[in-house]
Amino acid sequence: MTITLKNKKEISKKLKERAIFEGFSISGIASIPGSQRLKLRTNALERWLSNNYHSEMNWMEAEKRKSIESLLKGAKSVLSVGFTYINSQNNNNDKSFKIGKFGQGEDYHKVIYKKLKNIGKWINLEIPDCKWKICVDTSPLLEKAWAEESGLGWIGKNSNLISKKNGSWFTLGFLILTKDLVPDEPHQSLCGKCDKCIEHCPTKAIVEPFVIQSDLCIAYHTIENREKNIPKKIEKNLNGWVAGCDICQDVCPWNKTVPCNNTVETTPKEWIKNLNFESLNWDDKTWEENLKGTTLKRIKPWMWRRNIKANINNK
Ligand code: SF4
Numbered sequence: 001m002t003i004t005l006k007n008k009k010e011i012s013k014k015l016k017e018r019a020i021f022e023g024f025s026i027s028g029i030a031s032i033p034g035s036q037r038l039k040l041r042t043n044a045l046e047r048w049l050s051n052n053y054h055s056e057m058n059w060m061e062a063e064k065r066k067s068i069e070s071l072l073k074g075a076k077s078v079l080s081v082g083f084t085y086i087n088s089q090n091n092n093n094d095k096s097f098k099i100g101k102f103g104q105g106e107d108y109h110k111v112i113y114k115k116l117k118n119i120g121k122w123i124n125l126e127i128p129d130c131k132w133k134i135c136v137d138t139s140p141l142l143e144k145a146w147a148e149e150s151g152l153g154w155i156g157k158n159s160n161l162i163s164k165k166n167g168s169w170f171t172l173g174f175l176i177l178t179k180d181l182v183p184d185e186p187h188q189s190l191c192g193k194c195d196k197c198i199e200h201c202p203t204k205a206i207v208e209p210f211v212i213q214s215d216l217c218i219a220y221h222t223i224e225n226r227e228k229n230i231p232k233k234i235e236k237n238l239n240g241w242v243a244g245c246d247i248c249q250d251v252c253p254w255n256k257t258v259p260c261n262n263t264v265e266t267t268p269k270e271w272i273k274n275l276n277f278e279s280l281n282w283d284d285k286t287w288e289e290n291l292k293g294t295t296l297k298r299i300k301p302w303m304w305r306r307n308i309k310a311n312i313n314n315k
């Protein structure tokens with residue numbers, strides 16, 4: 001099926017509407033290979049890697065991350081979507097132990113994948129000769145840069161993607177397509193003179209605007225660090241964080257009045273709503289049962305114990 005200019009516009013609009021219908025809060029389209037800005041973002045990734053700011057996250061070095069075309073032969077466009085994970089029942093971290101809001105609901109990889117697959121099925125009916133490929137987090141794609149290119153928002157100084165309407169409490173998903181579609185305008189940065197995230201980061205991990213040095217970041221250490229101990233300089237700044245850290249998002253003015261997504265998928269598990277030392281004093285089996293179906297299972301039971309202990313050491 002050849003898409004004419006007229007129905008190209010229509011199908012692009014319908015595709016973005018379909019994404020909202022599936023439960024995403026934002027959607028946009030970019031053309032491949034994208035604008036000059038993408039090249040700048042790729043260069044920035046190179047600099048970040050060459051400074052070893054990714055620490056032990058070696059998968060970030062994947063060459064394919066820099067080339068979207070290598071993920072699907074004949075790729076012409078990408079649909080970018082944002083899934084809002086904040087829920088009005090979130091444990092908002094006023095307790096002794098804190099968990100990042102991104103991890104309080106169901107595993108967002110699975111949620112996003114399922115929704116994108118439904119969109120793919122819709123494409124099979126609407127544009128039968130269009131091939132598509134789903135990318136969610138684990139795929140080697142320069143996610144935030146493509147979301148920015150698709151008009152979803154801008155990469156903030158805290159390195160999160162920020163949308164004017166939805167703040168930064170969302171995770172990204174992508175559908176790469178072999179059809180030419182009508183692209184959206186890449187988003188401009190609206191951080192302006194604000195520096196709140198940089199000022200409030202307790203470990204000074206935002207070493208310059210847009211650049212996070214992972215081995216200074218609480219989120220990195222509580223989720224990714226596989227070492228037996230958390231470094232002392234991080235430990236003394238944990239202040240209750242046992243999984244992730246939301247500070248640089250909590251202080252962002254664009255997150256002040258963001259609509260919640262109160263669905264089953266984002267509703268926190270009961271144990272997360274009631275965090276306290278007793279409730280977390282579990283054996284491996286109980287941890288595994290409780291972490292089932294969440295993104296937090298990336299943090300192994302021994303790491304939870306290490307993170308909790310590190311917090312107790314600094315009470
Ligand atoms: S997640 Fe926390 S530690 Fe990491 S950059 Fe943001 S405020 Fe700093």
Ligand code: SF4
Binds near residue numbers: 197198254
């Ligand atoms: S806190 Fe300010 S500087 Fe940081 S991401 Fe938000 S708007 Fe940008």
